Amino acid sequence: MQNIADMRDFIACLEEMGELKRLEKVALDLEVGALTERAAEKEGPALLFSDFKDYPQGFRVISNVFRTCKRTAPAMGLPTDLNGVDFLYAWRKKLASFMPVAVEQVEGGPIFENQMADHEVDLYKCPTPVWHELDGGPYLGTGCGVITKDPETGRINIGTYRVMIQEKNKVSVKMNMGKHGRLAFERSRAAGKPLPVAISLGQGPSVFLAAQMPLPPDVNEYEFAGFLQGSPVPVVRGAVTGLPLPANAEIVIEGEMPPMRDEEMPREGPFGEWPGYFTDANVGETPVMIVKRVYYRNDPIILGAPPLKPPASYLPIPLGAATLWEQLEKAGVPEVKGVWGFVYGGQPGPFTVISIRQRYAGHSKQALLVAAGARAGAYGGKFVVVVDDDIDITNPHDVIWAIATRCYVRDGIDLIKSVWASVCEPAMPPEERSPRGYTSDRVLIDACRPYRWFDEFPKVNAFSKEFKDAVERKWKL
Ligand SMILES: Cc1cc2nc3c(=O)[nH]c(=O)nc-3n(C[C@H](O)[C@H](O)[C@H](O)COP(=O)(O)O)c2cc1C
Ligand SMILES: [Mn+2]
Structure with a gap:
């Protein structure tokens, strides 16, 4: 199996497997979301959307990526022919053999091909779907990785938290209490200092899988992703934050979360969540990031992984x-x-x-x-x-x-x-x-x-699978 180190490697792999469908000119307002939901319900292919009306040429969105075991397996370094409990068991054994793979510090990388700095920052240039009918706004971050450094422990963390565009240079990041990114925010807020933050909006599949997993606080998600993909994740130092950014990510935004009081936190949501319902809008709960820099590759690809009503999901099975x-x-x-x-x-x-x-x-x-x-x-x-x-x-x-x-x-x-x-x-x-x-x-x-x-206890009145298979073969049922 080829080494899958970024989203483009993964897309090439999906294409080779016949697991990718390309769609052009789909409306970002609800159509992308509805197609994603339908494809997830059917366990259909990953969807790569491009050519959005009124958006910069080249910007793309991919969704329904990890819906099946067959597609998720290559990103996890697992065989592609396992399903159900067998897949889960293989995943469990993989987790048990975890050995951190240190990042590779690099200078530069494709992520620096383009940028918007300071007053040029305009997140509305990113084609951002309204994923579900009653969502409170465009959610730029669903399959994202929010990168923070804990001011007390110095640990780098990457977590997937929903990210809604609030203004052209402001996003809200719904890190719930107790999440590692939230702990970092609370500690810097208590010290009256802004928290440097970077968010990767499309990255190698193993970085996403690591970011959405509830890993222990002492596990660095980059090192876990390196373990999954079987090669170190190349990272580059962000100019604004000094944080390690995935050098081969598609889009990364950099900036900071000011130490704002609860009363200063904006309205966020509603958003369609994984139990299959909209959560209400909240006010005064969700920290805000001021975006100072946007880096992006040529023809960047935003990873969408919206939560959906069960049994459709952004994951293939309950990992x-x-x-x-x-x-x-x-x-x-x-x-x-x-x-x-x-x-x-x-x-x-x-x-x-x-x-x-x-x-x-x-x-x-x-x-x-x-x-x-x-x-x-x-x-x-x-x-x-x-x-x-x-x-x-x-x-x-x-x-x-x-x-x-x-x-x-x-x-x-x-x-x-x-x-x-x-x-x-x-x-x-x-x-x-x-x-x-x-x-x-x-x-x-x-x-x-x-x-x-x-x-x-009464015996089950069904034949064994083996016997039924044998008579079925014999009588060509
Ligand atoms: C699509 C998606 C959206 C998520 N949204 C949130 C969110 O808004 N807030 C949150 O706290 N966790 C959210 N999660 C779950 C976290 O990613 C998960 O708990 C992860 O372990 C957090 O990383 P941490 O343990 O390093 O804090 C989301 C996960 C996915 C896949
Ligand atoms: Mn973590």
Whole structure:
């Protein structure tokens, strides 16, 4: 497989695989978004949009890039023929073998082919879709990487946070509380200093994948991206911020976040989010970046990865479930055969399913309790289901069948109150919402055959796949 170090390498790879569709003159206002959603629903190709009316010639937008395992695999250094739990397992093993790959510091690079400085900065020159019908504005950053340096620890971080154009040289960056970029902002704000920020708006696929992952604070996302792509990420020092910018990115904006008070923060949103709903506009919560420089390659490509109503997603499968799988085993839950989610962003989300091979009484409840509390399962969780390992956890019909037929309700359902919630929780009553964060409840569903009389549980009345395959072949059904 060729080395995929930037978006153009990746596009060449997608084209070779027959996985790219080019579209010209599509309207940025809703049409790009609707086509992206449809392509995601159909698990169709990546879409490369160009020739936008009234925009500088050459500027492009790409979307629906990581929708399938086949397309995402080359960007992760995984085989292209895996799907479902097998793909997730390969990803989990890859994560476990992580070794940081140091960046390559370079002088110059394609990112400096063009620039707009100071008063020339005009973000409205970038073709920016209104991704969903009720979005509060054009979101320039969806598949982006927000680069910051923590003023206390000195650590470089890259995170994907939604970026809305506020003015021609101002964007809001919705770094939620606790995110690494937000911690850096809060620390510089407490010291009364502006935080230097750079945002990459189109970059190598591995940099995006690293930026949207909930990696630990001591993991540098560039070094993780280097590990994924199997080569160091070339970075160049930004003239305005001194931050490391991806030298082969498509567009990078540089500037700073002034240490503004909450009351000075602008209206942001609404925006269509990953649970499948618009989140309300917020005022006084979202920091602003003043953009002082825009660098871009010739014919730059903005990466769009808008959240979409499930099961359409910017990701092929619930990749965050690999982390929960690892955390379950680290917490001592044996024989976990797979973890899945049906409504997911970077985390496995509010409907998580675990499959186990039961070994002792209480094993299934143990899996539920750990999953509800472990970091990767707690944030944004709601329903946690555990099933036996004959259930295909990637198939909602099979999961519902297990719940409907194996759950003994009085023992099998538990309610846990006041657990860490996601800010995207749609069912949170307005009076319980608070900028300080909030909690929500969990339902634990044990849909395993009860262990105490497991052997007497009615036998499933379906033939084995192997036998059916064999008779089907024999009789050419
Ligand atoms: C398309 C997309 C949009 C996202 N938008 C936000 C956002 O607006 N705010 C946020 O806090 N996290 C958002 N995330 C999730 C973060 O990228 C994710 O939590 C990541 O781990 C943050 O990096 P950090 O752990 O270094 O802070 C988004 C992810 C994706 C893929
Ligand atoms: Mn981070």
